[in-house]
Amino acid sequence: MQADLLAIGELSERTGVAPSALRFYEAEGLIHATRTDGGQRRYTRETLRRVSFIRIAQQVGLSLDEIREALHSLPAKRTPNKNDWERLSTSWRPRIDAQLAVLERLRDRLDGCIGCGCLSLQVCKLMNPGDEAASRGPGPRYILGDP
Amino acid sequence: MQADLLAIGELSERTGVAPSALRFYEAEGLIHATRTDGGQRRYTRETLRRVSFIRIAQQVGLSLDEIREALHSLPAKRTPNKNDWERLSTSWRPRIDAQLAVLERLRDRLDGCIGCGCLSLQVCKLMNPGDEAASRGPGPRYILGDP
DNA sequence: CGGGGTATTGAAGTTCACTGCAAGTCGAGG
DNA sequence: CCTCGACTTGCAGTGAACTTCAATACCCCG
Numbered sequence: 521m522q523a524d525l526l527a528i529g530e531l532s533e534r535t536g537v538a539p540s541a542l543r544f545y546e547a548e549g550l551i552h553a554t555r556t557d558g559g560q561r562r563y564t565r566e567t568l569r570r571v572s573f574i575r576i577a578q579q580v581g582l583s584l585d586e587i588r589e590a591l592h593s594l595p596a597k598r599t600p601n602k603n604d605w606e607r608l609s610t611s612w613r614p615r616i617d618a619q620l621a622v623l624e625r626l627r628d629r630l631d632g633c634i635g636c637g638c639l640s641l642q643v644c645k646l647m648n649p650g651d652e653a654a655s656r657g658p659g660p661r662y663i664l665g666d667p
Numbered sequence: 668m669q670a671d672l673l674a675i676g677e678l679s680e681r682t683g684v685a686p687s688a689l690r691f692y693e694a695e696g697l698i699h700a701t702r703t704d705g706g707q708r709r710y711t712r713e714t715l716r717r718v719s720f721i722r723i724a725q726q727v728g729l730s731l732d733e734i735r736e737a738l739h740s741l742p743a744k745r746t747p748n749k750n751d752w753e754r755l756s757t758s759w760r761p762r763i764d765a766q767l768a769v770l771e772r773l774r775d776r777l778d779g780c781i782g783c784g785c786l787s788l789q790v791c792k793l794m795n796p797g798d799e800a801a802s803r804g805p806g807p808r809y810i811l812g813d814p
Numbered sequence: 815c816g817g818g819g820t821a822t823t824g825a826a827g828t829t830c831a832c833t834g835c836a837a838g839t840c841g842a843g844g
Numbered sequence: 845c846c847t848c849g850a851c852t853t854g855c856a857g858t859g860a861a862c863t864t865c866a867a868t869a870c871c872c873c874g
Contacts, residue, residue: 558840616774627763
């Protein structure tokens with residue numbers, strides 16, 4: 521195994537993604553491979569970046585559908601460059617910020633709630649929305665993201 | 668529909684959880700219902716709190732298995748009080764903090780990465796661990812939580 | 815007491831992101 | 845050339861958390 525093409529096992533080891541997952545990604549149109557005469561997959565080095573991108577995007581909370589769409593927006597006929605990747609990852613920023621905001625609110629509300637004991641009190645606005653906040657709609661909405 | 672017992676539709680509306688999910692929770696041992704003579708479920712008001720607890724715990728990232736275990740640790744023969752619920756929700760705190768830490772690291776690393784353009788460079792430690800950080804193991808591990 | 819909105823059941827289906835398997839083929843080092 | 849580990853395929857299965865379905869039964873209001 522030399523030069524610039526990777527077999528599936530090699531790509532798997534270097535990305536930490538199982539071969540079965542790589543085949544699955546290909547079937548889903550997320551990555552692409554050329555074939556040897558014998559029919560084995562060979563990946564370009566660029567695929568390392570694509571696969572890492574996929575894993576990180578998953579961390580950010582994107583579904584494979586969304587990731588496929590994002591990858592689809594990359595230029596098809598040249599190797600994606602710095603700006604191409606930057607555009608995609610920049611678009612994650614609001615998403616990460618939003619996730620952080622939700623978690624912080626959850627943490628803060630929970631702290632307050634623990635302090636006041638309202639997790640157990642019937643009047644608690646956090647836990648008992650049906651009694652106190654039913655007009656805003658159902659669910660424990662104070663904690664689940666309502667301002 | 669009066670007094671202190673809720674039909675499944677009412678519990679559903681007040682918690683924002685579908686009746687099918689409530690039946691599922693019961694089958695999974697997360698909540699409990701008494702029955703009318705005709706066989707319909709009737710829930711006590713306390714169930715509102717249990718269901719809200721379940722939804723919030725899910726937000727925190729617990730599986731239903733873990734939630735069942737937590738609920739199981741509540742006193743069986745009296746209505747859970749402030750301390751009971753407080754104990755459970757306090758145990759979430761480290762979990763939330765850990766999630767926040769992961770997200771913050773992801774955001775900061777991504778910012779740095781966008782600045783230096785490494786999302787597209789072969790030498791990038793974030794995206795190209797196989798070339799630069801293979802000794803630490805596979806995967807885009809700098810971003811995925813390794814210190 | 816009648817009507818219709820609400821509830822019952824169990825089993826099967828759904829989505830997501832893979833994983834596992836069997837039976838056979840490839841390809842690089844010796 | 846031989847060998848043996850790596851690779852191929854399609855399809856079925858996994859697990860989490862529900863949802864859907866169909867046929868039937870209930871129960872509150874007027």
